[in-house]
Amino acid sequence: MSQTKVRHSFSLVKYFVFNTCWGAREGEEHKKLIYYYSKLSTTTSVSLDQKISDIGLAEAVINFGTQFGDISESLHGNKLRFVFHNLSENIWSTICISEPYSVHRSNDDNTHFHEVNDFEISNQFFKLKLESIYRYFCLLNGPIEKLCSQLEREPFLERCSQFFDLFIPHLELLPFNLIELYSSIQYLPLNNTTFMSVQSLLNCVQATDHRIESYIFLYNDKLISSQLSLPDTKTLYNYLTNVIIPEAVKEEINGIANKTRWLQVNMKIYLQSEQTFRSLCLFRSFNGSTIGLVLDKYDPIILQECEALLSSRLTSLTSKLQETVTHLAKQPESKSPNDVSVKDIKFIYINNTNCAQRGNTNCRKLIDSDFSRLIIDVEADLDLLDDENQMFELIGKNTNDTWLVANRCDMRTLFAILNHKNANLIEASDMIDALEKGHLKNIFFGV
Structure with missing residues (x-):
């Protein structure tokens, strides 16, 4: 008997954030909710009772795990899986995904049955994904517990909704992005002459005003130089290469005429090393280079001075970087002793x-x-x-x-x-x- 097998991968069903300290009284459980997204909400609204039920289930599993000295990281059902991530002492995020499954259909009598492949992907992948989302949140808003303590309830909920509404509905689980998952960095190796040319330009830019505290320089999705701490560098690098630069490339493909331009001006970012917000201004050449200037205090005059310098030198420097990338791509492929390529x-x-x-x-x-x-x-x-x-x-x-x-x-x-x-x-x-x-x-x- 011949069969046809169709595989269905996992997909996002729900994502929500809640505070276990809120809504402690009976009948006020809905006050625990900070943010809630459901894939079904695009067609039909999710009832408040369903939201309360999801939060109650997550909190019950978490509390059950703590009774045995460990926090439960997930809950597996027949078709759904919940994975939890602790953002702060009392604030949790939860992702709910549909388990991957296969449909086997008989070509003779057209009967079919479902086979759930719940071991196809581990919880570690979703934990890394939740951590990645929160890193972006901290970069743009600061630690969530700090934001919660500084703002009243409604402004806090609005800030959270503004961020999560931009990320969660468009969250990509496949294909795998290991750079983003592990908050890694791809470096561009340069020879001494080219690297000194890069540093010379960056030093000249930084010397224009003492309020330019640090910088980050990328060519396409590769990092060349950064004065930020390593934790801040990897978070900002991933945000730029996965969110900002892809959108800029789309605009350039669609016919941006300017050879150089400001991508972002006075973008507030939170630096972990300094535990404070700074102003980030992004300058980009159309052929691939992006310079991020981290300012102690934003001033349009600073940008005018930097633009005059960068517009004249960044395009030619980017051409040198392109030559380096082309040279690396043309390096011959080596063979192993067993003649395996x-x-x-x-x-x-x-x-x-x-x-x-x-x-x-x-x-x-x-x-x-x-x-x-x-x-x-x-x-x-x-x-x-x-x-x-x-x-x-x-x-x-x-x-x-x-x-x-x-x-x-x-x-x-x-x-x-x-x-x-x-x-x-x-x-x-x-x-x-x-x-x-x-x-x-x-x-x-x-x-």
Whole structure:
């Protein structure tokens, strides 16, 4: 009997934020709600009783877990899954997703049945997604508990709604964006001459006014230089490359005439290192460079002086950066001792010391769900190790006969998938060693 199988992936159903300290009295449970989004609300409104029921369920599971000394991270049902994330002592966010499933249909009598694949994706992916959303919230609004203490209830709810209404309805779960999930950074390697040209321009801009506290400089989605702290750099970098710059590129494709322009002026951002807000002004050239100036206090006169300098020099500097990117793309592909091309190996390298991430596949739009799921699952297991500097190596075979290799040492991790089914364990290990020597020299200092 022949069958047709149709797979349905997971999807967002609900997202809500609530405060466990609010609405403590019976009949006032609805006051716990800070924000609520439902995919069904686009067609029919969600009743207040349903919102209260969802919050009550989440709070009950969380309280049940704390009775045993640990916070429950998720609740699995037959078709839905709830994943919880603690934003502050009393404020929680929850995402509800539909479990992935397959529909098997008989081609003979047209009967069909559903098979739920609840182990297709782990809770770690949704926890990372919730953390990513909150990082953006903190960047634009500051910590939620601080905002809650400073504002009255209604202004606070309005600020939260303004942010979440921009992000949640358009939240993309697929394809996987590992850069955003792990708040990583992709750096652009430069030769000494080009890097000095970049620093010379940035130093000249910063010297125009003492109120320019720091800067960040990107070429397309690669980071070149930043004076911000590492936590602030990775958050702002991800916000720019995943939210601001893609919209700017769309405008340029549609025919923006100016060679240089201000993308954002006096954009308020919260810096964790200083625990205060600063003014961010973004200047961009049409061919790919974006400079973010962090000002102690916004003043239009500062921007006029900076624009005069940047307009004359940024375009030519961007051309040099384009030459560097073109040169890197033309580098010959290496071969392993077993004559296996690097294109037969998918790898992603994560350096937790500087939040760098790189690979020979698009880490922002990873279509290979098997590879990305393995990375997320193994990375979660590695985080359970007591010592981050402890050396770890995993070599195993996947269900489709591809080899998975994971190496960690010195807070650096390499994940690789080898599409060479006839290789044995020793050959798979040798091929990954050849990859490290050819493309990732000296990444494991302790080995």
